Amino acid sequence: MSESSPAQTIRPRDRSRTYDIVLLGATGFTGRYVALELARRYLGSDLRWALAGRNLKKLERVRAELAEIDPSYAAIDLVIADSKDRVSLDALAASTSVVCTTVGPYAKYGSDLVAACVAVGTDYCDLTGEVHWARDMIDAHQEAAEASGARIVNFCGFDSIPSDLGTFMVQEAAKERHGKTCNEVRYYMWRVSGGFSGGTVDSMVNTIESIKERPELRKVLANPFALAPEGDRTGPRQPNRMSPHYSEEARGWLGPFVMAPVNTRVVHRSNALLGHEYGRDFVYSEVMRTGTGARGAMMAAGITVGLGALLASLGADAIRPLVQKYILPKPGEGPTPEAVEAGFFEARIFGDVDGEVVEGKVRGERDPGYGATATMLSEAAVCLALDGEDLQSPAGILTPASAMGHTLIARLRDAGMTFEVS
Ligand SMILES: NC(=O)c1ccc[n+]([C@@H]2O[C@H](COP(=O)([O-])OP(=O)(O)OC[C@H]3O[C@@H](n4cnc5c(N)ncnc54)[C@H](OP(=O)(O)O)[C@@H]3O)[C@@H](O)[C@H]2O)c1
Known part of the structure; x- marks a missing residue:
């Protein structure tokens, strides 16, 4: 099977492994939120899951917290695995249907x-x-x-589920109403309130360091089609909306969105x-x-300048250690x-088809990067583990929309997120 013509593998729920899901990184800032989310939402279900990490004492502390939700969690299995120990990773992968990991920076670990x-x-x-x-x-x-049947789904947090599934939802609505998809989709981060964790900062720094070590990455990252299959990494010119401007459609001022360089590629x-459902002339911003x-x-204007200053300070060898030490959170903090609890986000998505606009909304409660992200990642893991019969997704290195589409949207709605088209 080639990457551009995926086979439609439909797999039933696999109960032959010890666990349905193992959560690796459960001791970290985000991993702990994911563990709490799984514990609250799947209490009393037959989901078989375990917590994994490299430090038993820290894992025991997370397990004790889960046991405060329900005493039955005092018996949840703890699995020791270290990203630097391949034998432990092989054993982990063989023990479960799904590995859900918050151990990052991913390029490092x-x-x-x-x-x-x-x-x-x-x-x-x-x-x-x-x-x-x-x-x-x-x-x-x-x-x-593709050959082993593994579905490897990256980007299952705030980057990039709202963009990826939001666009998928708008395109599906366009197909239903007009018999064809939108040739342009514009995504606006309409309202957002949230913070940064040390792990996220570490990942940003690691990306900057990787570019310094491998300068050829600059060209890769500049390509909007950088993640498309080999041989398919070109396409129509994409909008570059980096400077502040006013928009009649958004009825307000616009600035650059920090995650756009990631989400657009996804x-x-x-x-x-x-299969180019959105068209080969598809334009996205x-x-x-x-x-x-x-x-x-x-x-x-402030976001434009602030974003530039943050990236410049993280890129400058002389300043970065000071910014990391005195201003930004450390790994484990957030x-x-x-x-x-007070955080939230709301995205509005506008797609053009037949001279009309299809408008979608995606909203999540709690901090987008940690609270809402815990919902998105945990539901993605459960979707992969339990919805095998509903997922007509191929094996391979996938995105949330190509792997789980409608099925994950339904799970996320059920978990309290808004996915709606007006
Ligand atoms: N896409 C999104 O929207 C989104 C949102 C939030 C976070 N993130 C990403 O998620 C990642 C984690 O962020 P975070 O803030 O939760 O980071 P964190 O608090 O530093 O947690 C990192 C986790 O990785 C574990 N770890 C580190 N080295 C390990 C090793 N060698 N073997 C096994 N485990 C190891 C840590 O274990 P110990 O406790 O033993 O140190 C900890 O559990 C980052 O890459 C961040 O960018 C993405």
């Missing part, structure tokens, strides 16, 4: 785990936002994953893996709406529990 899952046909989902690493994984494992990979009036204009 994730490659052997993907290889271990591919080798034994284990499904996998993660939170990476590291385009260069995802491209390395595609180049290294696409064929082997949406274009979905289009390619879905993402921006941040900053509000109306003088305040909105100032915010748009927003306070109160801030995570």
Whole structure:
């Protein structure tokens, strides 16, 4: 099977392995939220899951927290696995139907785990936002994953589920109403309130360091089709919306959205893996709406300057250690529990078809990067583990939309997220 013409493998739920899901990284800032989410949502279900990490004492602390939700969780299995110990990763991959991992930066810690899952046909989902690493994984494992039956699904957090599944939803609505998909989709991060964790900062720094070590990555990352299958990495010119401007459609000011360079690549990979369902002339853009009036204009300018300054300071060898030490959170740290609860995001998605606009909305409660992300990643893992009969997805290195499409949207709605088309 080739990457551009995936076979329609339909696999029933596999109960032959010890676990349905193993969560690796459960002791980290985001992993703990994912563990709590699984514990609350699947209490009393027959989901067989375990917590994994490299430090038993830390795992025991997370398990004790789960036992406060329900005493039955005091018996949940703890599995020791270290990203630097391939034998432990092979054993982990062979023990479960799905590995769900929050161990990042993925370029630093994730490659052997993907290889271990591919080798034994284990499904996998993660939170990476590291385009260069995802491209390395595609180049290294696409064929082997197709052959072993592993569905490796990257980008299952705030980057890039709202963009990827939001666009998929709008395109499906366009097909239903007009018999064809939209040739252009514009994604606006309409409202958002959230923070950063040390793991996210570490991943940004790691990407910058990787580019310094491998300058050829600059060209790869600049290509909107960088994650498309080999031989399919060109396409129509894409909009570059990096400077502040006013939009009648958004009824407000717009600035650059920090995750656009990641999400745009993921949406274009979905289009390619879905057999170019959105069209070969498909155009996609993402921006941040900053509000109306003088305040909105100032915010748009502030985001443009602030984003540039953050990237410049993380890229400067002399300044980066100081910014990391005194300003940004360290690995294991992140927003306070109160801030995570108070966070939210809302994205609006506009697609053009037959001179009309199809408008979609995706909304999640709690901090998008940690609270809502815990919902998105845990439901992706459960979807891979339990919805085998509903997923007509091929094996390979996939995106959320190409792997789980409608089925994951239904699960996320059920978990409290909004996915709607007006
Ligand atoms: N896509 C999104 O929207 C999104 C949102 C949130 C986070 N993220 C990404 O998720 C990742 C984690 O972020 P975070 O803030 O949760 O980071 P974190 O708090 O630093 O957690 C990292 C986790 O990795 C584990 N780990 C580190 N080295 C390991 C090794 N050699 N073997 C096994 N486990 C190891 C740590 O274990 P110990 O506890 O033993 O140190 C910890 O559990 C980052 O890459 C971040 O960019 C993405």
